[in-house]
């Protein structure tokens with residue numbers, strides 16, 4: 001029997017993304033996809049970092065300024081990265097297997113993201129071929145998240161296909177030399193349904209038939225900084241390093257040629273017990289010192305959190321789980337709804353703080369640290 005999942009295409013009415021997360025869990029349980037929901041919602045170990053990625057935003061308070069003669073429609077959220085114009089600073093993080101939540105899989109995500117004026121990062125573990133993703137929304141800009149494989153031929157095959165299909169940048173995932181211990185998945189004995197193959201990986205002629213994600217992709221070593229130059233040379237594309245959590249690593253990545261730093265702890269899915277990305281951001285922003293753009297992810301559920309991360313030095317904010325909730329309930333329209341929700345909340349925060357543009361947030365927004 002084939003994997004059965006939603007195929008509805010509809011705009012969503014959302015109060016906030018926490019509500020949507022709760023509804024997502026219930027809906028997946030009701031359709032007998034509890035294990036898949038756990039795979040998406042869960043994190044490593046006791047999920048300390050997963051929780052703190054969200055709650056540590058409360059360590060920072062916004063200081064509003066309210067006498068500027070502004071009107072409600074004065075806010076503008078346009079921005080750019082590597083000369084790609086975006087209507088919003090909120091982009092989509094790479095996540096595996098979008099077919100787990102909706103029939104349209106990555107084809108829905110790229111369409112919904114593009115319609116929101118944003119860009120998607122396609123995971124190495126996509127259910128759809130890069131060619132099909134690109135051809136389904138040919139004008140949509142997208143980044144390719146690359147997980148280096150022990151098998152150089154497979155790595156070359158993936159990078160070559162990303163370039164051929166028009167990726168605008170390579171996002172190199174640096175996850176550490178092992179795989180996070182996700183207890184929900186261990187307890188559930190989770191594995192991917194054979195009906196949802198990682199089509200791009202499977203297109204490699206020598207790809208192993210066994211779909212255990214713990215065994216594929218040789219996740220037994222981290223990458224060395226020298227490999228940044230090799231990837232840049234092979235692709236001719238800007239390279240962002242995703243998974244940076246310290247100022248020192250950011251400096252090393254830039255010294256070895258990184259064109260962008262992507263601060264991430266993969267939403268608490270790798271090493272548990274580490275600091276949240278929002279609390280790592282000030283140190284990293286200082287070390288980067290505006291030499292290259294900073295993308296920030298892990299923990300974003302509200303527009304005011306987007307505002308805080310921009311104020312602390314990020315240039316773009318990425319979301320991993322939230323677009324999957326939108327995709328689940330409404331296909332491409334649901335993905336657009338999630339991005340629009342954060343956009344509305346961001347604009348509301350900007351105007352109530354006396355700020356009208358993304359650059360102004362970066363230059364003028366004031367935050368204070370609380371003494372919780």
Ligand SMILES: Cc1cc2nc3c(=O)[nH]c(=O)nc-3n(C[C@H](O)[C@H](O)[C@H](O)COP(=O)(O)O)c2cc1C
Pocket residue numbers: 039040041053093094095096123124125145173242264265266267268269297298299300318319320321322
């Ligand atoms: C279900 C799921 C699968 C993921 N797969 C990948 C992946 O294939 N490659 C990657 O670099 N990050 C992956 N991530 C991490 C996301 O890119 C991102 O860092 C994280 O979800 C951000 O946290 P948030 O979910 O709180 O927004 C995954 C995250 C989730 C939730």
